[in-house]
Amino acid sequence: MTPAAGGARVVVVGAGVTGLLTAVECVLAGHRVTVLDRGAIPDPGSTSHDQHRALRTLMVGDPAATRRMGAAHRKWQELEPVLGPGFYRQVGVVSAVPRERLAEVVRFATGAGVPVETLLPSALPQLGFPAGTAGVREVRAGVLLAGRVLRAAARWLAARPASAALRPYSPVAAVDAAAGKVTLAGGEVVGGDLLLVAAGPWTGELVGRPAVLYRQTMVYLRPGRRQARRWRYAPAVGGLGADGRAWVVPPVAGTLLKVSSDAVCRQVADTDAGAEDQVPWAERLAQAGILRDPAGYEVVAVRACHYAADTAAGGARLERVGPAVWARTACGGSGFAAAPLVAAAMVEAAKEAAA
Incomplete structure (x- = not known):
C-alpha cells in the first residue's frame, strides 16, 4: 500500500502495542509512518510484550467504560483479517x-x-x-495472544516500506512538544505532521508529564x-x-x-x-x-x-501535549486491551493534521 496524496507524516515513539497498532491504522488510512524504538521491533523487553492478555468488556458500575471496552473488542475483531487470524481466542x-x-x-x-x-x-x-x-x-x-499480535503488526508494517519505516535501536533523547520533533540519542532530529509518544514507562519522562x-x-x-x-x-x-x-x-x-x-x-x-x-x-x-x-x-x-x-488520571490516558504531539502512558493489561481505541483516535488526529 502506498500513502495517499496529502496523507500526514506520522512519527510514533515506542513499538509496543499502542505504537504498532497506531502505525498499522495510520498506514491503512493512507498516511506515512515512522516507528522509533529503543530496542528491537517488536521488543521482547517492552511493557506490551507477554504471552497473552485478557480482553473483557464488562466494567461493572461504569457504563461509559463498558461501552468503551465494547468498542475496543470490536476493533480487535476487525484487526484479525488485517494482521492474520489466530491472535484472539474467545474463551x-x-x-x-x-x-x-x-x-x-x-x-x-x-x-x-x-x-x-x-x-x-x-x-x-x-x-x-x-x-x-x-x-x-x-x-x-x-484472551489476546499478545506476543503474536506484536509480531504480526511488525511484519505487516515491514512489508509496506513505502508507507512504514521501522527504526529499531533508535532511542529518543528528547521530545519538542511545541515543534512536534524528537531528537535521537545520536543527535538526529526526526519530525512529522503528527507525533505519538507511546514509550511505556519512559513516556512521562519524555513529555514532562508525571507518572x-x-x-x-x-x-x-x-x-x-x-x-x-x-x-x-x-x-x-x-x-x-x-x-x-x-x-x-x-x-x-x-x-x-x-x-x-x-x-x-x-x-x-x-x-x-x-x-x-x-x-x-x-x-x-x-x-x-x-x-x-x-x-x-x-x-x-x-x-x-x-x-x-x-499521576493525575490514575491510569492510561491519551493526552495532547503539544499542537501536533500526543502521549499515551502504558497501563498493563487494560492498556493493551484498549490500544485499538488509541490507534483510532490517532487516525482522526492524522486526518486533521493532513487537512
Whole structure:
C-alpha cells in the first residue's frame, strides 16, 4: 500500500502495542509512518510484550467504560483479517463476585448489552474462589495472544516500506512538544505532521508529564497431566485467592498458565528489576490460594513486568501535549486491551493534521 496524496507524516515513539497498532491504522488510512524504538521491533523487553492478555468488556458500575471496552473488542475483531487470524481466542472471562451481588451484576451486564452467565466455583475446581463468591462469565470475552499480535503488526508494517519505516535501536533523547520533533540519542532530529509518544514507562519522562511506575510479578506455570484436562477450555478468571485480588490467564494456543495478583504490585523508582529478588513475590503468589493444587504445576518462569499510570488520571490516558504531539502512558493489561481505541483516535488526529 502506498500513502495517499496529502496523507500526514506520522512519527510514533515506542513499538509496543499502542505504537504498532497506531502505525498499522495510520498506514491503512493512507498516511506515512515512522516507528522509533529503543530496542528491537517488536521488543521482547517492552511493557506490551507477554504471552497473552485478557480482553473483557464488562466494567461493572461504569457504563461509559463498558461501552468503551465494547468498542475496543470490536476493533480487535476487525484487526484479525488485517494482521492474520489466530491472535484472539474467545474463551470467556470470569469475575468472582459476592453471591449477594450476582443479580446486580447480571442486571448491569444485561442493560449494557453484554452477554453473561453465572457459574458456581465447582465449575472451575482447579481455582481458589474467595469464600461466599460465585462467577460471572462474560461469554464473548477472551484472551489476546499478545506476543503474536506484536509480531504480526511488525511484519505487516515491514512489508509496506513505502508507507512504514521501522527504526529499531533508535532511542529518543528528547521530545519538542511545541515543534512536534524528537531528537535521537545520536543527535538526529526526526519530525512529522503528527507525533505519538507511546514509550511505556519512559513516556512521562519524555513529555514532562508525571507518572507513577509500578512493578508486578508474574508466574508462568505448566499444568501437570491431571490439571491440563481442566484447563483445556478454561476462561481467564479474576477476583481469585483468599483476598480476591488474584487472576489467571489460561494456557491457550501453546502458552503457559499465567498467575498474578494486585497484592504483588508495588511502586518502584525505575524499570531495573535485576537487583530485586523475585522469589519472595512468587512465593507470596503460591501462598495466596489461587490454585487448589499448586503442587501439581511446574513453575516455568517468573517475570517482573512494569507499567506506568498517569499521576493525575490514575491510569492510561491519551493526552495532547503539544499542537501536533500526543502521549499515551502504558497501563498493563487494560492498556493493551484498549490500544485499538488509541490507534483510532490517532487516525482522526492524522486526518486533521493532513487537512
